[in-house]
Amino acid sequence: MNKDFKTNQIYLIAFFAIIFFTLIGNLTRGLWNPDEARVAGIIQHMISSNNFVVPILGTEPFMEKPPFYGILAAFFMKYFNFGALETLRLFNSFLILLTLYFLFKLAEILMDSKRALLTIIIMGTFEGFVMQSSWIRADIGLSLFIMIAFWAIAYSFLKKKLYYLFIASMASSFAFMCKGPIAFVFIFSFWLIFLINYILKNKGQILKLIFIHIFSIIFILTPILIWIFLLLKEPNGQHLFNIWFWENQVGRLSGSSTSLGHINKSYIYYLGPILEYTLPWTPLFIVGLIQSFKKFDWLKFTVSLSFIISMIILSIASTKRGMYLQPLLPLMAIITAFYLSKFLETKWLKVYSYILLFIFTVVVIILNLAPFFIHFLQEKLPHDVYNDLSTISFKQLIPFVSLAALLVIFLKRKSLNAVHLILYTTLSLYFSMYFYVYPILDKSRNLEGVATKVYQFIPPSDHINTVGVNLKETTRGLFDFYYKWSIKNYSYKKFSTLEQLNLKKVKYIILRSEDTQKTIKLNNPRKEFKVVQKIDFPSNKPGEHEGWVILKGKE
Known part of the structure; x- marks a missing residue:
């Protein structure tokens, strides 16, 4: 009894430490390069424009993923205003804590409350959780809704309360609306294994299952179809849909969208991130995964098989990033907790x-x-x-x-x-x-300081006459978020063909410092520009630097 009491105390101390660290990690930093400025800029534009259908970055649609994470963040920022960045990070923290809560509820169903607490502690100390949970990304929303879907699926089949599948359906739909079809990759295998086991044990409920699943499919499709319908009604809606679905979804899967980056054909790419993200519990996770197949227990088998199926699909996809493992961290934590709960003193x-x-x-x-x-x-x-x-x-x-x-x-x-x-x-x-x-x-x-230098260098009266040439997504998002300054961005080719009337209005140009050799292309008989300021900042890649060059047009 004393030993159990001491263990519970240790787990509670670790739990509150994880909560505290999670909040500190989110609330005490600025926007980091590369992803955060882009996401924050899109959210800020949603708030100012009330356009919740098409994500806008700077002045252009950014159809990488559906807008639901941004919609949730925008509404949170409207009603809880502690400063734009502080409120956005508080929103992110709220989603992360909700994810941990539903992980606890899922682990409690699969094991018990004590081992559920251990699962949360394992998850909260995973290197992958520490590294990824403090980033403002749609993956935070994706992970939450996948976690809710996992919990609702397990609860509906294990407790024989099938109407909870409606909750799983809505969560699945919202997960899709945060990131796209990848959400279904994670959820499908988890649902299918539970469904097969339930059918084998309850053969007399086939009609009930069919009825509930028909309505569940309706629940899944309704929000998705509403968004697609509204998207198609937008100007150039069909083009925007094609960019989102064919280029960013199908193209990333097949590898045809090479310009989007992160293409990796190796089928063992994720072995490295798995070993890294599960630290310091990596050996225990590996042993737990092996044990779940050697000593058959169908709950352990379900979690492990679901993880493996998801990993196979992720490995087949041409686009790969370590951060794509984030929604699977809860399953890794459960697999580890299953093992630790019986092998504490080896x-x-x-x-x-x-x-x-x-x-x-x-x-x-x-x-x-x-x-x-x-x-x-x-x-x-x-x-x-x-x-x-x-x-x-x-x-x-x-x-x-x-x-x-x-x-x-x-x-x-x-x-x-x-x-x-x-x-x-x-x-x-x-x-x-x-x-x-x-x-x-x-x-x-933190990119706020360098964004401020640019904003203050260019006279306020000329902000409206400032354009970007070949700017990265990060830059456009920064100015949108911090200053609500939407900069029109051109390619070099498009800028060189600007009509005389539009070119005359351009007072300042911002371009990437790595493109300074191309500035000659910006000068033509119609108008000449000269470099008036250079601003450097560290890249997200160690040892590299990025920056901006500001050019002023000669009158």
């Missing part, structure tokens, strides 16, 4: 926990000693990052606290079981990551 697990303790301690020692050796990396680090890491200040107490905690864990290691040791060790490291490393990264990746 010898190899204890050894693994000691290895983690050693590695994480080395990482924290490096953070503590950073001011003394970071000068060797000065040329490879952004200026702000180097200044922070090379300066000894009160912030240095944060990694010191982590190191002290790890020392206490080391001294008490023999009295802790392996799971508790992994938890304490991981949370000690995350304390430094959230409060020391992330704020430093934010200084280099």
Whole structure:
């Protein structure tokens, strides 16, 4: 009893630490390159234009995915206004916490409340969760609605309350409306395995199942068809639909849309992200996945098979990104919890926990000693990052606290079981990551400052006469979100063919600094432009830099 009480205490402490870290990770940073500025800009445009059908980036439709995540965020920002960025991040945090709640409810059905809490803790300490959950992306909404669908499907079949399939249907539809058909890839196999098992055990309810599933399909299709109908009614609606469906959905699957990027034909691409995203629980997840097939238990089998089917489909698709695994993290956490709930004291697990303790301690020692050796990396680090890491200040107490905690864990290691040791060790490291490393990264990746430089450099009266040439999505989203400044963006070819009347109105041009060699193309007998300002900022790729060049037209 005392042992169970102590375990429950540890789980509760870890749970509240995860909630706290999740909020801190979301609420204490600006917009990061590359995705966040684009998504935030689209949401801001929805609020100002009241157009909830066609996502707009800058002045142009951006038909990469359906608009439901943006719609939810826009309404949240309208009714809870704590500042645009703060409210948007609070909305993101709310969706993440809801995802954890429904994961708890699902794990509680599959196991019990204690192991459900363990599942949440595993999920919350996954490296993939820590890395992905603080990004403003439609994938956050996708993950939530897939999680609700998983819970409702399990509840309807295990508790024999089939009307819960209507909830699963609506959640599936909303998941589609956040990201597209990929939502059904994750949900379909989970539903199918539960359905087959239910039919085998309840053969007299076939007609009832058919009736409920007919209505469920209606529930799924209604929001989707309404959006498609409204989209087709828009100017150039058929063209917008083709861009969304054929280029961004079918094209990404088949690999025909090479211009959209992230094409990877390797069928083993996701092995690396799986090993990374499940840290520090990776070996336990792998063993749990294998055990679910060696020692048959149909609940474990269902979760594991659903995960594998989803992974096979993702691996067949031509477009691949590690972040696409985010909706599957709950299944990975459940698979790991299934294993841990019965194998808490294995010898190899204890050894693994000691290895983690050693590695994480080395990482924290490096953070503590950073001011003394970071000068060797000065040329490879952004200026702000180097200044922070090379300066000894009160912030240095944060990694010191982590190191002290790890020392206490080391001294008490023999009295802790392996799971508790992994938890304490991981949370000690995350304390430094959230409060020391992330704020430093934010200084280099937060794009508000560089956007402000551009906005303030160009006179307010000329904002309306400023255009972009070959600008990235990030840039257009930044100005839309922070300043409600929608910049018309041209390709070089289109700009060179501008009519004299339109060209005369252009006072300033913003273009990417990597395109400075092409500026000669912007000068022609009709109007000449000269470089008046250069603004650089770090790329999302380590060691690289991006930036903007501002050109002013000669009168």
